[in-house]
Amino acid sequence: MPTREQVHNFAAGPSPLPTTVLEEAAQGLLNYEDTGMGICELSHRGKEFKAVIEGAEANLRSLLSIPDNYTILFSQGGGTGQFSAVVLNLLSAHRLAHPVPAEQFTPPPIDYVLTGAWSSKAYAEAQRLTSPPFPSCPAFAAPRIAASTKATKWTTLPKREEYDFSKDAAFVYYCENETINGIEFPSASASESSPYAFPFDLVPEGVNIVADYSSSFISRPIPHIEKHAVIYAGAQKNLGPSGVTVLIVRNDLLVDTTEAAKLGAVPHTPITYEYKILADNGSLYNTPPTFPIYVSALVLKHLIDNKGGLEGLEETNKAKAELLYATLDEAEKEGKVKCVVKEKDARSWMNVTFEIVGEGKEKAFLEGADKKGFRQLKGHRSVGGVRASLYNAVTLESVQALCEFIKSF
Amino acid sequence: MPTREQVHNFAAGPSPLPTTVLEEAAQGLLNYEDTGMGICELSHRGKEFKAVIEGAEANLRSLLSIPDNYTILFSQGGGTGQFSAVVLNLLSAHRLAHPVPAEQFTPPPIDYVLTGAWSSKAYAEAQRLTSPPFPSCPAFAAPRIAASTKATKWTTLPKREEYDFSKDAAFVYYCENETINGIEFPSASASESSPYAFPFDLVPEGVNIVADYSSSFISRPIPHIEKHAVIYAGAQKNLGPSGVTVLIVRNDLLVDTTEAAKLGAVPHTPITYEYKILADNGSLYNTPPTFPIYVSALVLKHLIDNKGGLEGLEETNKAKAELLYATLDEAEKEGKVKCVVKEKDARSWMNVTFEIVGEGKEKAFLEGADKKGFRQLKGHRSVGGVRASLYNAVTLESVQALCEFIKSF
Numbered sequence: 001m002p003t004r005e006q007v008h009n010f011a012a013g014p015s016p017l018p019t020t021v022l023e024e025a026a027q028g029l030l031n032y033e034d035t036g037m038g039i040c041e042l043s044h045r046g047k048e049f050k051a052v053i054e055g056a057e058a059n060l061r062s063l064l065s066i067p068d069n070y071t072i073l074f075s076q077g078g079g080t081g082q083f084s085a086v087v088l089n090l091l092s093a094h095r096l097a098h099p100v101p102a103e104q105f106t107p108p109p110i111d112y113v114l115t116g117a118w119s120s121k122a123y124a125e126a127q128r129l130t131s132p133p134f135p136s137c138p139a140f141a142a143p144r145i146a147a148s149t150k151a152t153k154w155t156t157l158p159k160r161e162e163y164d165f166s167k168d169a170a171f172v173y174y175c176e177n178e179t180i181n182g183i184e185f186p187s188a189s190a191s192e193s194s195p196y197a198f199p200f201d202l203v204p205e206g207v208n209i210v211a212d213y214s215s216s217f218i219s220r221p222i223p224h225i226e227k228h229a230v231i232y233a234g235a236q237k238n239l240g241p242s243g244v245t246v247l248i249v250r251n252d253l254l255v256d257t258t259e260a261a262k263l264g265a266v267p268h269t270p271i272t273y274e275y276k277i278l279a280d281n282g283s284l285y286n287t288p289p290t291f292p293i294y295v296s297a298l299v300l301k302h303l304i305d306n307k308g309g310l311e312g313l314e315e316t317n318k319a320k321a322e323l324l325y326a327t328l329d330e331a332e333k334e335g336k337v338k339c340v341v342k343e344k345d346a347r348s349w350m351n352v353t354f355e356i357v358g359e360g361k362e363k364a365f366l367e368g369a370d371k372k373g374f375r376q377l378k379g380h381r382s383v384g385g386v387r388a389s390l391y392n393a394v395t396l397e398s399v400q401a402l403c404e405f406i407k408s409f
Numbered sequence: 410m411p412t413r414e415q416v417h418n419f420a421a422g423p424s425p426l427p428t429t430v431l432e433e434a435a436q437g438l439l440n441y442e443d444t445g446m447g448i449c450e451l452s453h454r455g456k457e458f459k460a461v462i463e464g465a466e467a468n469l470r471s472l473l474s475i476p477d478n479y480t481i482l483f484s485q486g487g488g489t490g491q492f493s494a495v496v497l498n499l500l501s502a503h504r505l506a507h508p509v510p511a512e513q514f515t516p517p518p519i520d521y522v523l524t525g526a527w528s529s530k531a532y533a534e535a536q537r538l539t540s541p542p543f544p545s546c547p548a549f550a551a552p553r554i555a556a557s558t559k560a561t562k563w564t565t566l567p568k569r570e571e572y573d574f575s576k577d578a579a580f581v582y583y584c585e586n587e588t589i590n591g592i593e594f595p596s597a598s599a600s601e602s603s604p605y606a607f608p609f610d611l612v613p614e615g616v617n618i619v620a621d622y623s624s625s626f627i628s629r630p631i632p633h634i635e636k637h638a639v640i641y642a643g644a645q646k647n648l649g650p651s652g653v654t655v656l657i658v659r660n661d662l663l664v665d666t667t668e669a670a671k672l673g674a675v676p677h678t679p680i681t682y683e684y685k686i687l688a689d690n691g692s693l694y695n696t697p698p699t700f701p702i703y704v705s706a707l708v709l710k711h712l713i714d715n716k717g718g719l720e721g722l723e724e725t726n727k728a729k730a731e732l733l734y735a736t737l738d739e740a741e742k743e744g745k746v747k748c749v750v751k752e753k754d755a756r757s758w759m760n761v762t763f764e765i766v767g768e769g770k771e772k773a774f775l776e777g778a779d780k781k782g783f784r785q786l787k788g789h790r791s792v793g794g795v796r797a798s799l800y801n802a803v804t805l806e807s808v809q810a811l812c813e814f815i816k817s818f
Contacts, residue, residue, distance in 0.1 A: 004445055004446070007444075031413055036411035040431075041426060042423060080680060088679070242697065243485065267676075268540070271489060272493065291652065292652060375445070
């Protein structure tokens with residue numbers, strides 16, 4: 001019967017949240033700011049919830065230094081919903097920018113950078129949604145692979161020379177952090193010198209860039225927001241409970257998908273996935289997931305109040321990751337473990353993946369860890385192994401304790 | 410600075426929840442069942458959350474007596490998301506049942522029963538999603554109006570003779586309770602004798618029937634589940650916090666929308682809106698909104714434990730509505746108020762709408778009510794007036810207090 005203090009939660013998401021935030025949320029659940037009503041019992045159009053969502057937006061804009069020509073949206077459907085929404089909205093924007101008659105319209109390429117399971121799923125969804133609506137019709141677009149690390153079983157990132165971008169793509173898509181194998185594009189501080197930095201300069205000018213930032217969102221600053229068309233992230237890693245997805249959308253991509261559909265040659269966009277309708281209604285076109293947004297707002301306030309900002313968090317998160325990788329590299333030399341990702345610049349700070357060498361040893365490791373209070377360390381069901389996720393709410397002390405356990409195992 | 414006990418919350422949704430449920434949820438937020446982790450911090454694929462979602466499903470099946478050939482799903486996107494999903498899935502099912510070459514395929518009619526703002530929005534979405542994907546192509550379907558009460562400004566229900574159903578519709582759609590004006594199809598007990606009962610017998614045999622039950626879900630038994638193809642409901646009225654939508658789908662409608670798309674002549678379905686993929690994955694295809702599902706599970710357990718079942722709730726909800734309508738009818742005779750819905754059998758038990766007669770009187774009424782602890786009574790912004798929503802968690806005592814206030818005003 002452990003208390004929160006006796007447990008180290010390394011979940012890959014949904015993942016731990018700061019205790020002080022949860023304490024405030026528990027109070028808000030029963031009586032929000034002395035209204036006599038809980039936060040889940042208040043109209044999403046009332047002044048109380050409006051202050052919550054607007055506060056979250058302002059704090060996010062400040063923390064990430066989001067430029068004025070970008071709109072912040074709170075959506076439902078998770079990252080997987082955005083696999084679809086990105087295609088639908090960006091193809092609609094592309095179509096409206098090329099208002100030729102449908103029969104003269106050339107289906108644009110869409111360039112996917114594949115670095116793991118999530119970007120691959122996004123690519124598969126683009127293929128589904130752009131297939132011809134009638135056998136006699138052209139496809140809506142031509143999804144293609146601009147780079148892929150499948151040959152390495154998703155254990156590294158593409159090098160600069162491996163990218164092959166189209167000149168005229170409707171957009172380029174990449175996943176900043178792949179949670180399953182623990183691959184992440186290097187941080188801004190490392191990226192200048194790294195062969196694995198995302199090659200913004202190789203993307204032809206004017207081509208929109210979309211990034212899935214689900215697992216690393218607000219774990220450190222986002223370099224070059226202004227080079228992106230859309231950045232999105234499911235909340236359930238660093239930001240809040242599951243059920244809300246945050247979008248940062250450049251304003252020219254807030255387009256009327258119904259108008260695009262009237263031109264023809266674009267797939268239809270369900271209304272809840274249209275960015276413009278969300279934007280026009282301050283993310284309140286229909287009832288939003290109020291509690292997940294509320295807790296996210298508390299987390300953002302917590303980050304703002306804790307001063308250091310994302311730069312401070314970056315330092316802590318870097319220290320956590322470096323400590324664990326150093327411990328694992330040492331243990332690998334002793335033949336006890338195997339790191340899944342070998343190359344330092346491709347290693348995720350958020351999801352650290354490794355295998356325990358020796359038959360039956362993995363089970364013993366996980367059971368031993370559990371007894372010591374280390375929770376949710378099991379690797380993703382598709383790959384097995386061990387995965388320690390080091391999101392913002394995981395403390396350096398928890399990582400130190402895990403390192404001690406690994407050394408002693 | 411009121412306590413929960415000093416406030417009567419008549420919100421139209423998100424709406425009040427039982428205090429005991431919120432107390433348990435507040436505990437679960439910090440330490441769920443002595444795991445040392447909060448419910449929002451647990452993997453949706455772990456044994457703890459699996460027990461939550463499976464328990465919710467079992468209790469819902471038991472409470473509503475849902476037949477075995479129906480699957481219960483937990484989805485994101487709200488009722489508005491289902492405006493789209495229903496069209497996409499049912500057209501895909503229809504297409505697969507008519508696997509002729511695309512050029513020989515006849516776009517089916519879809520019959521909408523319009524009784525207010527929500528069914529009208531659903532109809533508009535069907536029109537958007539079924540429009541021709543190329544100017545030279547046929548439409549995917551032909552949405553049409555099978556009945557409408559627009560001429561009454563949505564203040565009554567169609568009579569039997571006013572329905573005009575197609576023989577070969579892909580589906581018939583209706584909204585069981587329209588929250589804005591407070592219109593609801595009569596309960597099972599009244600429906601035998603009522604001219605406003607939904608005319609299941611007039612719908613041609615074999616035509617699928619879809620119902621939006623968002624506002625009345627689990628407020629009383631659902632008559633004739635077996636006559637429906639799909640029933641859906643946003644949680645945020647009687648069931649739980651906003652952010653989760655419950656679906657009851659007949660198993661033959663769990664179809665592979667990608668296979669339908671390959672035949673052509675159906676709109677593409679974003680993966681998160683495909684019923685089959687949700688069903689195949691126990692509503693865990695992607696990360697679900699775990700907290701809204703958890704609280705909904707607590708509410709369902711609370712209803713099961715409170716014995717009376719939905720029949721008991723029906724009695725209480727009927728008593729609450731009858732008391733308030735009787736008070737309003739009396740006040741209307743005295744010229745103090747005007748009820749929006751005149752005909753008893755068309756009146757919603759969930760959303761009671763009225764106007765205060767006399768210039769400036771409405772403002773005075775709402776301000777006076779607020780001072781006495783009556784909250785969230787303002788009518789929907791599109792129609793104004795007063796609306797008292799009497800969802801499950803609103804007690805008879807709160808309704809009695811409101812009636813006293815109306816009498817004394």
